[in-house]
Amino acid sequence: MIELNHSPTQVVKWSLAEQKSVNVDIKRDDLLHPVISGNKWRKLKYLISDAQEKGCSELISMGGNWSNHLHALAYVGKALNLRTRGFVRAHPNQAITPTLEDCQRWGMRLQFCSRQEYAALRQDNHWSRFSEQSPDSYWLSEGGFGQLAIRGVEDIAQEVDEHYDYIFVGCGSGATLCGLSKTFNHSHVVGVAAFSGADYLQESLGKHIGPRDSNWSLDTQHHCGGFAKRNADLDEVISSLELTNSFKLDPVYNGKTFLALQSWLALGKIPSGSKVLVIHTGGLQGTRSP
Ligand SMILES: Cc1ncc(COP(=O)(O)O)c(C=O)c1O
Known part of the structure; x- marks a missing residue:
C-alpha cells in the first residue's frame, strides 16, 4: 500500500x-x-484497494496523451507490481509526450485509439463487454470517475x-x-x-x-x-x-x-x-x- x-x-x-x-x-x-500528486491519489486509492481485493492483476483506463490520470496510474501499477494498460486518444505517429514516455517507462501498455474508438470506450456497455474478455482486469473509467473515487x-x-x-x-x-x-x-x-x-x-x-x-x-x-x-x-x-x-x-x-x-x-x-x-x-x- x-x-x-x-x-x-x-x-x-x-x-x-x-x-x-x-x-x-x-x-x-x-x-x-x-508523481501521484493532487487529486490523483485521493481518487485512486480506494479503486486500487478494490482491484487488489478482487484479485485483479491489470489496471486499465483511458486518457489523452498528457493525461495526469494515466501518468499516476502507470506509476501506481509499477509501485504495487500490477500490470497497467492505457487507451490513449491519439495517433501513434504523433510525437510521444513526456507523459506517455513516463507511462511506458513504468511499464504501462499503451493502446492508441481514434476519437470514435475513444468515444465508444466511454460507454459503460463497451467496458463490460471488454472486461468479460479480460476477467483479471480492473477498469477505471475516464478520470477515475466513480463512487470509490468520490469517497477518496x-x-x-x-x-x-x-x-x-x-x-x-x-x-x-x-x-x-x-x-x-x-x-x-x-x-x-x-x-x-x-x-x-x-x-x-x-x-x-x-x-x-x-x-x-x-x-x-x-x-x-x-x-x-x-x-x-x-x-x-x-x-x-x-x-x-x-x-x-x-x-x-x-x-x-x-x-x-x-x-x-x-x-x-x-x-x-x-x-x-x-x-x-x-x-x-x-x-x-x-x-x-x-
Ligand atoms: C490536475 C487535475 N486537476 C483537476 C482534475 C479534475 O478532476 P475531476 O476529473 O475529478 O473533475 C484533473 C483530472 O482528473 C486533473 O488532472
Whole structure:
C-alpha cells in the first residue's frame, strides 16, 4: 500500500483578494507526492484497494496523451507490481509526450485509439463487454470517475479544520467536485470546468450530489476556449500569482480555477469577510515541453 502524508494549507498572497477583504487559502495537494500528486491519489486509492481485493492483476483506463490520470496510474501499477494498460486518444505517429514516455517507462501498455474508438470506450456497455474478455482486469473509467473515487476525495475533510465559505476546484470528470461537495456540507463548492460545453455535468453530477446550488455550482465560463486552451488572461493570472507565491500552477486546471476565482472576486460575487479554499489538484507534470 502507498501511504501519503497530509498536504499543507497556505495563505495565497493576492492583492485582489486583499482589496476585497477575502481570505484565500490553498490546499497544496500538489505536494502530496512527486508523481501521484493532487487529486490523483485521493481518487485512486480506494479503486486500487478494490482491484487488489478482487484479485485483479491489470489496471486499465483511458486518457489523452498528457493525461495526469494515466501518468499516476502507470506509476501506481509499477509501485504495487500490477500490470497497467492505457487507451490513449491519439495517433501513434504523433510525437510521444513526456507523459506517455513516463507511462511506458513504468511499464504501462499503451493502446492508441481514434476519437470514435475513444468515444465508444466511454460507454459503460463497451467496458463490460471488454472486461468479460479480460476477467483479471480492473477498469477505471475516464478520470477515475466513480463512487470509490468520490469517497477518496471525501477524506480530504479530515485534513481541514477551519470553516471555508467557498471551495474552488478544477473540474474534468467532476469526481473531485462531488467528493468535496459531499464532505464540506457547510461550504459552497465551485467546480471550474476545464473544457467547453460542460453544462451537461450539471445534470449528471446532480445525480451523485443533489441539485446544483444546494452547496455546489459549476463555473463553465473560464475554459479559455476549450480543454488545454489558454489565453492572455489565463497566462496573466498564473504569472502574477506565481510571482507572489511559492506554488506553480498548471494552465489546464489550476490556472483556470484561479482565473474563475479572480472573476468572482472582481464581480463582488464573494462577500467581503469570506474565507475561500482553493484545492491545488496538481497536474504540473503536464507542463513539461514535448
Ligand atoms: C490536475 C487535475 N486537476 C483537476 C482534475 C479534475 O478532476 P475531476 O476529473 O475529478 O473533475 C484533473 C483530472 O482528473 C486533473 O488532472
